[in-house]
Amino acid sequence: MPASRAYCVAITVALMCVPAISEASYGLYVGRNLTSDGSVFIGGTGDEVSSHYLRIVPHQTHPEGARITVGLTEEAEMYGGPNKPGKLTEIPQVRETYKYISMTYTNWAGFPPPLTNGGLNEQGVAARDIWSPSRTELIEMTEAPQTGPQYSDLSRIVMQRASSAREAVEIVGEMIDKYGYSTYGGNSHMFADAEEGWVLIDFAGSQGLWVAERLGPNEVRMSYPGYIGDIPKDYQDDPDYMGSDNLISFAVEQGWYDPDSGEPFNVHKVYGAQDAPMRRPTVNEIEHKLETLTPGISFRQFMNVVRDPAMSKDSNGYGQAVRLNADTPHKELRTLWVAPTGSVTAPFIPWRIGVTSVPPEFRKHRYLTKGSASTFVTAEAALQEASQFAGRLFKRLMYYTCHKPDKFLPEVTEALVAFEDTMLKDGEAVEQTALTLYQNGQDELARKYLTGYSHDRAYDALELGEDLVGSIEARTRLLYDIPVVEAEPMGKLDYEMVTCR
Known part of the structure; x- marks a missing residue:
């Protein structure tokens, strides 16, 4: 999601410096004609320096005249140009909102928590939120204070209101057209349902610029960042594209596009960051891996790529993966697979829409939560804080594993895949049991069953994580020792990123 400041990435022991708008967050899409069971696959991650936790938001009915707060605060930061503080405003809420499950996080500069990059709703709409930097001129012309919904507001609104991926695009476009858009420098969304996907880019500049491209059943796409290339000049009359009315005319006014040149309108070339390619090398690498597995890629293989x-x-x-199938027999069996931190060393756990609660170990904790270093735990939060925090446990596993990835990563991966395979194998029996309960009018019992299953698997995941950490920690201490680090701060934005590559 939002890109962090410049940093240096540690590739095992070598360092690689990354430019000011960092390469963060990704989304993957595989069309239904390319998968083993005719499902649409969507997955990826959100990259933020923040505490992340699982949240289940119920189906709700709101009073007439209800409103929601959207936008940024005065602390908002802009990357790639001068800061553009924001102003919080209120817009109308709809009367009824859908249930959804998402990973939530606690901090991004000037973006009020709780924040989300999307997730999965009861209508079978899944969303990812991915960085997509706008050209410098757009960043510089962004008005201050910024007003209108920002990326998290839009993701949350889509989860609450969209019944299809196409409708998700229409909702975001309508929000921007009507209320404007607040940003950290440009952003994108990836939406999917059981039929298709869409990539939508919303640009900095306070001009209401946005564009969306359909991803069909025979397509593979990696957003890293979110990108769109050539689009037809009559894009608003083409069912595979949508966009703001001024998308091309504004570019012509600015001298960024000549309609008489004979060249197609390339969205990235016109509105994207001018010092970066549309497709990074990693995009080519990962899309190639997906394409070698298609047609017929399984959900197991897709999770491996995520x-x-x-x-x-x-x-x-976190890590996230969803399999969207039109034949799902009950909406509450739709499933969001979530790893509690980077999935390179954390297991995916299935959370079905019918699940009603989250174990305390997967809820909000103080680790990486803004302000926690200078405050004490409240009595209300003490027991939740006393519980093991899944995000922190699997971060520890990442740090030990990635210290010597050649030695430790294969065994960690083998264990995680084996654990996930047991849940994939369980899937049919779990869903058939729950479906029988639903069909016999036992909805609450079905939800209790699904909730118990996910809770049990979540606790199994914690046990697995503790076993792996204990084993690798013991060998690390014996073989390599743990050096003393007293530098202040121990963490910063210009940093050597831990990676297992």
């Missing part, structure tokens, strides 16, 4: 160490590293707040 956890690839080329993308999954310390910046990941």
Whole structure:
């Protein structure tokens, strides 16, 4: 999601410096004609320096006249140009909102928590949120204070209101057209349902610029960042594209595009960061891996690619994978697979829409939560804080494993895959049991069953994590020792990123 400041990445022991708008967050899409069971696959991660935790938001009915707060605060930062503080405003809420499951996080500069990059809702719409830097001129012309919804607001609104991927695009476009858009420098979304996917880019500049491209059943796409290339000049009349009315006319006014040149309108070339390619080398690498597995890629293989160490590293707040199938027999059986931190060393756990609660170990904790270093735990939060925090446990496993990835990563990967395979194998029986309960009018009992299953697997995951950490920690101490680090601060934005690659 939001890109962090410049940093240096540790590739095992070598360091690689990354430019000011860092390469953070990714989304993967595989169309239904290319998968083993005719499902659409979507997955990826959100990259933020923050505490991440699982949240289940119920289906709700809101009073007439209800409103929601959107936008940025005065602390908002802009990357690639001068800061553009924001102003919080209110917009109308709809009367009814859908249930959804998402990973939530606690801090991004000037973006009020709780924040989300999307997730999965009860209608079978899944969303990822991915960085997509706008050209410098757009960043510089962004008005201050910024007003209107920002990326997390839009992701949350889509989860609450969209019943298809196409409708998700329409909702975001309508929000920007009507209320404007607040940003840290440009952003994108990847939406999917059981039929198709969409990539939508919203640009900095306070001009209401946005564009979306459909991803069809025979397509593979990696957003890293979110990108769109050539689009037809009559894009608003083409069912595979959508965009703001001024998308091309504004570029012509600025001298960024000549409609008489004979050249196609290339979205990245016109509006994207001018000092970066549309497709990074990692995009080509990962898309190639996906394409070699298609047609017929399984969900197991897709999860393997989501956890690839080329993308999954310390910046990941979580890993996420979804299989969307039109034949799902009950909406509450739709499933979001979530790793509690970077999936390179953390297991995916299935959370079905019917699940009603989250174990305390997977809820919000103080680790990496803004302000926690200068405050004491409240009595209300003490017991939740006393519990093991899944995110921290699997971060520890990442740090030990990635210290010597050649030695430790193969055994960690083998254990995680074996653990996930047991849940994939369980899937049919679990869903058939729950479906029988639903069909017999035992909805609450079905939800209790699904909740118990996910809780049990979550605790199994913690036990597995503790065993792996204990084993690798013991060998690390014996073989390599743990050096003393007293530098202040121990963490910073210009840093050597931990990665297992």
